[in-house]
Amino acid sequence: MSSNHYIQAFVHIKNETVSLHGNTLLAAPKTDFSTFSKTAYKELGTKYPKFFKMDRLSKLAFLAADVLLKNDKDPQENTAIVLSNRASSLDTDMKHQNTIADAANYYPSPAVFVYTLPNICIGEISIKHKLFSENSFFIFDRFNANYLFDYAESLLKTKKASKVLCGWVEVDAGNYEAFLYLVSDTGAIKHTIKEITRLYKL
Amino acid sequence: MSSTFVSHNNIISSLGCNSQSVVRQVKKETTGLSLVTDERIHPKPFYTSIIPSEKLTESFKEIGVIDQYTKLEQMLILSLKDVIDASAIELDDRVGIIVSTTKGNIDVLEKNSPFPKERAYLSSLGDAVKNFFGLSTEPIVLSNACVSGVLAVATAKRFIAQGRFDHVFITSGDLVTQFIVSGFNSFQALSDLPCKPYCKYRTGINIGEVAASVLVTSKKTGLTPEAVEIIGDASCNDANHISGPSRTGEGLVRAVENAIQEATIETEDIDFISAHGTATLYNDEMEAIAFNRLRMLHTPLHSLKGYFGHTLGASGLLETIVGMHSLHQNTLFASLGYTERGVSKPLNIIEKTTPKQLSTFLKTASGFGGCNTAVIFKKANKNHK
Amino acid sequence: MSDLKQELKEKIIEQLNLEDVAVEEIGDNDALFGDGLGLDSIDALELIVMLDKDYGIKLSDPKEGRKIFESVEVMANYISEHRTK
Numbered sequence: 001m002s003s004n005h006y007i008q009a010f011v012h013i014k015n016e017t018v019s020l021h022g023n024t025l026l027a028a029p030k031t032d033f034s035t036f037s038k039t040a041y042k043e044l045g046t047k048y049p050k051f052f053k054m055d056r057l058s059k060l061a062f063l064a065a066d067v068l069l070k071n072d073k074d075p076q077e078n079t080a081i082v083l084s085n086r087a088s089s090l091d092t093d094m095k096h097q098n099t100i101a102d103a104a105n106y107y108p109s110p111a112v113f114v115y116t117l118p119n120i121c122i123g124e125i126s127i128k129h130k131l132f133s134e135n136s137f138f139i140f141d142r143f144n145a146n147y148l149f150d151y152a153e154s155l156l157k158t159k160k161a162s163k164v165l166c167g168w169v170e171v172d173a174g175n176y177e178a179f180l181y182l183v184s185d186t187g188a189i190k191h192t193i194k195e196i197t198r199l200y201k202l
Numbered sequence: 203m204s205s206t207f208v209s210h211n212n213i214i215s216s217l218g219c220n221s222q223s224v225v226r227q228v229k230k231e232t233t234g235l236s237l238v239t240d241e242r243i244h245p246k247p248f249y250t251s252i253i254p255s256e257k258l259t260e261s262f263k264e265i266g267v268i269d270q271y272t273k274l275e276q277m278l279i280l281s282l283k284d285v286i287d288a289s290a291i292e293l294d295d296r297v298g299i300i301v302s303t304t305k306g307n308i309d310v311l312e313k314n315s316p317f318p319k320e321r322a323y324l325s326s327l328g329d330a331v332k333n334f335f336g337l338s339t340e341p342i343v344l345s346n347a348c349v350s351g352v353l354a355v356a357t358a359k360r361f362i363a364q365g366r367f368d369h370v371f372i373t374s375g376d377l378v379t380q381f382i383v384s385g386f387n388s389f390q391a392l393s394d395l396p397c398k399p400y401c402k403y404r405t406g407i408n409i410g411e412v413a414a415s416v417l418v419t420s421k422k423t424g425l426t427p428e429a430v431e432i433i434g435d436a437s438c439n440d441a442n443h444i445s446g447p448s449r450t451g452e453g454l455v456r457a458v459e460n461a462i463q464e465a466t467i468e469t470e471d472i473d474f475i476s477a478h479g480t481a482t483l484y485n486d487e488m489e490a491i492a493f494n495r496l497r498m499l500h501t502p503l504h505s506l507k508g509y510f511g512h513t514l515g516a517s518g519l520l521e522t523i524v525g526m527h528s529l530h531q532n533t534l535f536a537s538l539g540y541t542e543r544g545v546s547k548p549l550n551i552i553e554k555t556t557p558k559q560l561s562t563f564l565k566t567a568s569g570f571g572g573c574n575t576a577v578i579f580k581k582a583n584k585n586h587k
Numbered sequence: 588m589s590d591l592k593q594e595l596k597e598k599i600i601e602q603l604n605l606e607d608v609a610v611e612e613i614g615d616n617d618a619l620f621g622d623g624l625g626l627d628s629i630d631a632l633e634l635i636v637m638l639d640k641d642y643g644i645k646l647s648d649p650k651e652g653r654k655i656f657e658s659v660e661v662m663a664n665y666i667s668e669h670r671t672k
Contacts, residue, residue, distance in 0.1 A: 049605070049606065049607050051606075052604040052605070052606035052607075053603070053604045053629075081439075086323065086325055087323060088306075088323070088324045088345055090322060090323065093305075093308060093311065093322070093381070094311065096381065096384075096385060097311045097312075097381060099384075100380055100381070100384045101312075101313060103245075106245070106384075107636055107639065107640045108384040108385055108387065108388040108636075109388060109633060109636055110385075110388040110389050110445075110629055110632035110633055110636065111602075111603070111604075111629050111630070111632075111633045113384075113385035113388055113389070114389075114444055114445045114570060114629060116305070116381075116385065117304060117345070117346075117347045117569075117570055117571060118345050118346075119345065119346045119347050119569075119570075119571040119573060120347075120444050120570060120571045122439070122571055122573075123439065123443075123444045123570070123571035123572045123573070124444060126439040126440075126441045126572060127441050127442065127443070127444070127572070129441075130441050131439060131441055132438050132439055132440070132441050132452065132453060132456055133438060133439055134436070134437045134438070135346060135437055135439050135571070135573050136344065136346055136353065136357065136437075137344070137345050137346050138342055138343065138344060138345075139324040139325050139328070139343035139344075139345055140325060140340065140342075140343070141325045141328075141329070141340070144340065146366075147340070147342060147361075147366075150360075150361055150364045150366045151357070151360060151361070151364075153364055154360040154361070154363055154364040155360070157364075158360075158363070158464070160436060160460070388632065388636065389632060390632065390635075390647070390649050443627070443628075444629075445628065445629055446627070446628050
């Protein structure tokens, strides 16, 4: 399938490292996600107090998206967000389940429950960057470049979006990994399944 | 661009185990909601619509080993099997599968669940469906809060338009669980009574469960009599708040405008709106503001939550199917529970089930995360017009 | 009473994840919602859970909450009057 679109920018966050276009922006010492995300928030110059209210999945997606979108010289209100992962919001689901498991200590928390949906992280990104755009959260067994490619192409071709922020954001069993890329009309890398797969593995 | 249709369909709910029987009940204005006492789900009695487990396993054991499948998997498989069988489509690599759910098998996290916790992964739900039917393509699990069911229809259309598939089966479902009910209760969003969308006396939602499935196809041959064409679709975020509906209805207004634009029709061409109408104070108010901004205050409108409760990831697909049958039967279905306007802007709520020539309807949904989806459907079979 | 107010300020910061706010920055009469601390609807619901869990006070009407959560001062008065634990 052919495409006239390009991967304008991409970012990875994993193993205490944030990299943009494969170049390290931040490398922190080995630690847990909570400590790392706080470090990344400060080092990357993010100013957004609501960040600290977010769950881990939203923090991860938010940080990754923020790196891409604040470096975008031609920001578009109509930038769609299409994210995916394997574990959905299971990390926070367990947290909510713990608040209701014991009848004698039954205090479900609305601030936890609201994050028991994977697409909340898309909402957080949309609020920060004022994106009134298409949203979709997909769950795959593993990173699926084919489906992400098709969906992004379809949004761009039908003019439902002028850019698409795509990728993978996973927080599960203490591990985390984000790979986001921005598809648009301009850029140096062709938007193809092969290139998406190659960049993901960087 | 080529056309895409929604054809074969199934609903399993407390009102029946296929679309025809469920729609028959809706037409008679029968609710599936009842007061249920089950302390495993909620400390006090609550209104809900639940698929009886005994009846479900009774049906399922004819096609599968009951111990190997969770309740939700049994619901989805039974519902989807009805659609796949009726369509007689060969399940090759031109056939996609979308599973729409918000929480999947979340009940396996409960202490007494006989299933391993790994079954809570939504992809394992997709795998269960894929393996049962021997599908050859990777399942696409869509989990986008309360718009999932209707967004799944738009998603199917998009994958077909992109040339990935010729046909896409969608199955959708969510359970009434302690997980969900406790969460909505912590939001003080649950109603103590059967819900009353848009009504002055509404006090919140009821959570319900259904499984709903459809075939979305690019082939115009072999469509069911109630089949519809998807003529426009769009989603827009409010970019405002992760749980509170926008005070201006911004995302919903934009979604409907974009869907209408794609459909190349006017708002007057829409015969009725199957709206979201959860019966919370803020959601219904937001919709009233949005439909007034869209100048659709005179378009007949209903919420089906009074029949089924809010069925989460299935609601959008369930309500699409009921809408298809509404068009086919040329009948506007009543918005159950409504007696007196309780939103600040006028809406044309369908108060009584009424015969009327119909051809086009708009389905909308809004959800946590600020998402809003609008899809416009038109009768596929002209002779029924 | 001043102990309770101090305790409330600490709890608000912790439970509502107000990372950048210090106890000293919250005045007894500062507005918690709107222009004050800028809390939102989820925070209000979370404070309702806190009243129940820590002080045994059950509120069922969120509107009632809005009045009680006007400031730390108002909250402390309400809690000392109605607490059951």
